[in-house]
Amino acid sequence: MTSTTPPPPPPPPLSAESQADDAAAGAHLIVVSNRLPVTLEQKGSEWSFKLSSGGLVSALSGLKREMSFTWVGWPGKDFGADDRVKIDNLLKENACSAVYLDDETAELYYNGFANSILWPLFHYHPGEMIFEETAWDAYQRANEAFAQALAAVVKDGDLVWIQDYHLMLLPRMLRALLDSSGRRGVKIGWFLHTPFPSSELYRILPVRRQILEGVLAADLLGFHTYDYARHFLSSCTRILGLQTAGDSVDAGGRVVRVGTFPIGIDPSKFSEALQTDEVRGRLGELERRFAGERVIVGVDRLDYIKGVPQKLLAFEQFLSQRSDDAERVVLVQVAVPSRGDVEEYRQLIGSVNELVGRINGRFGTIEYTPIHFLHRSVGFAELVALYAVADVCLITSTRDGMNLVSYEYVASQAQRHGVLVLSEFAGAAQSLDGAVIVNAWNIEEVAAALALALEMPAAQREASFRTLHKYVAKHTAAYWGTSFIAELTRVRQAADAAALLPPLPASDAAAAFRGATRRLVVLDYDGTLSATRTIPEFARPSPLALRTLQRLADASGTLVYVVSGRTRADMDRWFRGVDVGLAAEHGLFYRHPPTAGLDKEWRSLPAPADPLWRDAVLPLLQHYAERTPGSFVEMKEAGVTWHFRNADPEFGEWQANELRANLERVLAHRPLAIVNANKAVEVRPARVDKPAAVRAIVAELAGTAVDFVLAAGDGRADEPVFAYLAQEFAHVPLFTATVGRKPTAARYYVQDVDAVLSVLGKLTEPPAN
Ligand SMILES: O=P(O)(O)OC[C@H]1O[C@H](O[C@H]2O[C@H](CO)[C@@H](O)[C@H](O)[C@H]2O)[C@H](O)[C@@H](O)[C@@H]1O
Numbered sequence: 206m207t208s209t210t211p212p213p214p215p216p217p218p219l220s221a222e223s224q225a226d227d228a229a230a231g232a233h234l235i236v237v238s239n240r241l242p243v244t245l246e247q248k249g250s251e252w253s254f255k256l257s258s259g260g261l262v263s264a265l266s267g268l269k270r271e272m273s274f275t276w277v278g279w280p281g282k283d284f285g286a287d288d289r290v291k292i293d294n295l296l297k298e299n300a301c302s303a304v305y306l307d308d309e310t311a312e313l314y315y316n317g318f319a320n321s322i323l324w325p326l327f328h329y330h331p332g333e334m335i336f337e338e339t340a341w342d343a344y345q346r347a348n349e350a351f352a353q354a355l356a357a358v359v360k361d362g363d364l365v366w367i368q369d370y371h372l373m374l375l376p377r378m379l380r381a382l383l384d385s386s387g388r389r390g391v392k393i394g395w396f397l398h399t400p401f402p403s404s405e406l407y408r409i410l411p412v413r414r415q416i417l418e419g420v421l422a423a424d425l426l427g428f429h430t431y432d433y434a435r436h437f438l439s440s441c442t443r444i445l446g447l448q449t450a451g452d453s454v455d456a457g458g459r460v461v462r463v464g465t466f467p468i469g470i471d472p473s474k475f476s477e478a479l480q481t482d483e484v485r486g487r488l489g490e491l492e493r494r495f496a497g498e499r500v501i502v503g504v505d506r507l508d509y510i511k512g513v514p515q516k517l518l519a520f521e522q523f524l525s526q527r528s529d530d531a532e533r534v535v536l537v538q539v540a541v542p543s544r545g546d547v548e549e550y551r552q553l554i555g556s557v558n559e560l561v562g563r564i565n566g567r568f569g570t571i572e573y574t575p576i577h578f579l580h581r582s583v584g585f586a587e588l589v590a591l592y593a594v595a596d597v598c599l600i601t602s603t604r605d606g607m608n609l610v611s612y613e614y615v616a617s618q619a620q621r622h623g624v625l626v627l628s629e630f631a632g633a634a635q636s637l638d639g640a641v642i643v644n645a646w647n648i649e650e651v652a653a654a655l656a657l658a659l660e661m662p663a664a665q666r667e668a669s670f671r672t673l674h675k676y677v678a679k680h681t682a683a684y685w686g687t688s689f690i691a692e693l694t695r696v697r698q699a700a701d702a703a704a705l706l707p708p709l710p711a712s713d714a715a716a717a718f719r720g721a722t723r724r725l726v727v728l729d730y731d732g733t734l735s736a737t738r739t740i741p742e743f744a745r746p747s748p749l750a751l752r753t754l755q756r757l758a759d760a761s762g763t764l765v766y767v768v769s770g771r772t773r774a775d776m777d778r779w780f781r782g783v784d785v786g787l788a789a790e791h792g793l794f795y796r797h798p799p800t801a802g803l804d805k806e807w808r809s810l811p812a813p814a815d816p817l818w819r820d821a822v823l824p825l826l827q828h829y830a831e832r833t834p835g836s837f838v839e840m841k842e843a844g845v846t847w848h849f850r851n852a853d854p855e856f857g858e859w860q861a862n863e864l865r866a867n868l869e870r871v872l873a874h875r876p877l878a879i880v881n882a883n884k885a886v887e888v889r890p891a892r893v894d895k896p897a898a899v900r901a902i903v904a905e906l907a908g909t910a911v912d913f914v915l916a917a918g919d920g921r922a923d924e925p926v927f928a929y930l931a932q933e934f935a936h937v938p939l940f941t942a943t944v945g946r947k948p949t950a951a952r953y954y955v956q957d958v959d960a961v962l963s964v965l966g967k968l969t970e971p972p973a974n
């Protein structure tokens with residue numbers, strides 16, 4: 206080991222503040238985490254408060270200038286009523302607020318569910334997972350307690366940032382409470398600090414749906430790496446059947462943004478500590494202690510995800526390959542005790558102790574102890590001195606959300622330019638270019654990497670260090686916090702409009718209906734009058750839907766049109782005997798109701814004639830149907846549709862993208878439209894769409910002084926209908942509604958198909974009094 210001179214001053218941190226949106230300025234941020242980052246101590250009858258340091262606390266330091274914030278979390282244990290009052294006051298003075306959980310709930314929620322079910326599953330250890338209903342109940346209770354506590358402090362326009370796997374039901378529970386109390390413009394973000402596993406593993410979880418649905422009520426979901434985000438998106442597609450893009454989930458019409466925000470540290474804390482007398486003094490002592498030896502450092506919570514046994518075995522292998530006269534190498538392993546209440550962690554301690562004993566017994570001498578094993582936490586000065594003295598930092602996590610130790614080592618190595626040997630299974634491996642990346646399960650490979658790291662020439666170490674340091678200095682905890690909050694502010698701007706969308710006021714609509722004499726009702730079919738089904742044939746109108754439509758049609762002066770993408774044949778069959786007008790194949794064909802006083806025959810929009818287009822399209826669609834199990838081709842009179850609702854959802858989307866590209870090539874310059882439908886790709890004559898049909902219908906009703914209009918639809922094809930009606934009937938009582946709350950051209954929203962039928966039913970009911 207060479208001696209160490211004081212490190213150079215730290216490079217200036219790159220500002221992340223510039224990222225913060227202007228829109229975020231002045232907003233109030235509420236950070237929610239399982240544990241409040243505080244230590245509460247009682248002296249006599251008084252309580253004292255100390256803020257702990259940590260990644261999140263550092264992250265918020267970057268936001269303090271932009272906004273005020275409050276921290277909401279569990280204070281670590283339950284307190285009696287008298288103490289609660291004092292503690293609440295103390296916390297309030299320090300911008301914190303406690304969520305109290307009784308000790309049994311806290312134990313079952315934290316150790317029983319979060320740490321015994323979600324933690325092992327998310328880290329690819331399903332074998333360690335023990336699912337118990339009582340723990341799940343406690344998890345729900347604890348999340349509900351958080352929701353109640355938050356609902357008491359959240360105000361209109363606040364930003365709420367929820368942390369981690371402990372609180373995955375909270376976004377949904379909180380959203381429900383905020384909606385029911387009429388709070389507006391609250392933005393909810395959620396960040397996962399652990400990995401999100403492959404959907405193949407995630408689907409083991411008995412409550413997999415509830416957990417996904419819980420977080421999907423947020424506006425922005427953050428992950429450390431794109432891999433984790435990708436796995437999450439895939440689970441949403443496979444388990445909930447939702448449509449996803451690379452950066453979002455369509456949660457029933459509400460777009461939830463999914464992004465990657467790799468966390469960092471506050472590197473100046475380490476570079477500044479290295480200038481202090483305490484750390485320099487300790488560093489000098491360590492250098493003397495390890496003179497003539499090379500030092501490898503390991504710092505991990507003693508958790509099965511950290512791969513400590515793998516690290517010890519790799520070190521043993523490395524030692525076994527060294528000649529007797531080679532320079533001595535020691536491993537200083539800090540193993541911070543963790544989660545001792547959980548059985549798997551207790552077992553780990555036993556096996557690690559055994560390995561340390563065996564290796565020290567095998568390679569140790571009176572003068573030389575190969576492994577210095579510290580089963581305890583160390584103070585900050587000691588930790589920084591240890592990082593600084595080490596020639597190599599070895600991280601062998603078998604899975605790890607990020608791993609901040611790797612960043613901290615880099616931040617402490619300005620002088621020595623030590624080598625970081627980092628498991629590819631830590632999130633940090635995706636960012637820390639310049640580290641020696643290893644498969645932690647491959648003992649030979651890790652042993653070889655240790656040899657390589659210890660022999661690496663100074664110039665190469667320096668070059669690697671520069672790359673690593675540049676990243677760590679820029680992607681700080683503050684940068685992480687600021688980027689997430691800036692994005693949360695941005696994503697919500699579009700969603701705000703949808704959040705402000707009012708529900709269709711059924712009684713106002715009924716009053717206007719009663720007051721009118723000539724009424725027009727335009728209704729989409731799939732997703733509006735009938736819930737979407739896996740097989741299109743099964744989506745027949747229910748007896749209730751048919752009864753409701755007939756009652757409407759019976760109201761004198763009321764013209765009801767069902768405007769659908771279905772074929773004339775389907776529409777004819779399904780609505781036989783019901784006195785409604787129909788539009789089929791997205792408006793290509795339409796027909797007036799018998800009560801319109803017009804000829805009842807099907808009419809057709811003038812579609813461009815190109816009789817041969819099917820010859821070009823059909824073989825291509827059939828080719829995709831054969832190659833995509835579960836998909837099929839539906840022939841319509843004028844259009845043709847390839848459905849993939851029943852195919853593997855990801856493979857289906859992939860094939861649909863490919864098919865669209867091929868169709869665009871084959872159909873270039875033909876008067877045809879390639880339409881992205883819900884889990885389907887449709888080809889049909891161009892310039893035929895629903896608003897064109899509604900326009901034609903209205904034109905043919907000319908002379909009819911319509912004095913009430915109601916329209917409802919759930920899809921993208923219905924949006925131009927709403928826009929057209931708003932323009933055409935600007936001076937008439939107009940009730941347009943999208944099904945499901947989302948950005949829309951409609952004036953209102955209706956929750957779902959049942960709610961649509963209920964609103965339609967109310968129109969013809971006699972007034973309440
Ligand atoms: O306090 P414990 O329950 O014992 O656990 C400590 C923390 O472990 C997890 O940390 C994760 O977050 C780090 C920062 O994002 C990341 O580097 C690491 O890979 C993760 O394991 C856990 O998510 C926290 O809730 C715990 O407090």
Ligand SMILES: O=c1ccn([C@@H]2O[C@H](COP(=O)(O)OP(=O)(O)O)[C@@H](O)[C@H]2O)c(=O)[nH]1
Binds near residue numbers: 504588607608613
């Ligand atoms: O005795 C110690 C040794 C380390 N650490 C800190 O524990 C954190 C570990 O974070 P990491 O992301 O590596 O893993 P986690 O434990 O969160 O899974 C780092 O900030 C370390 O500095 C600590 O608190 N006490």
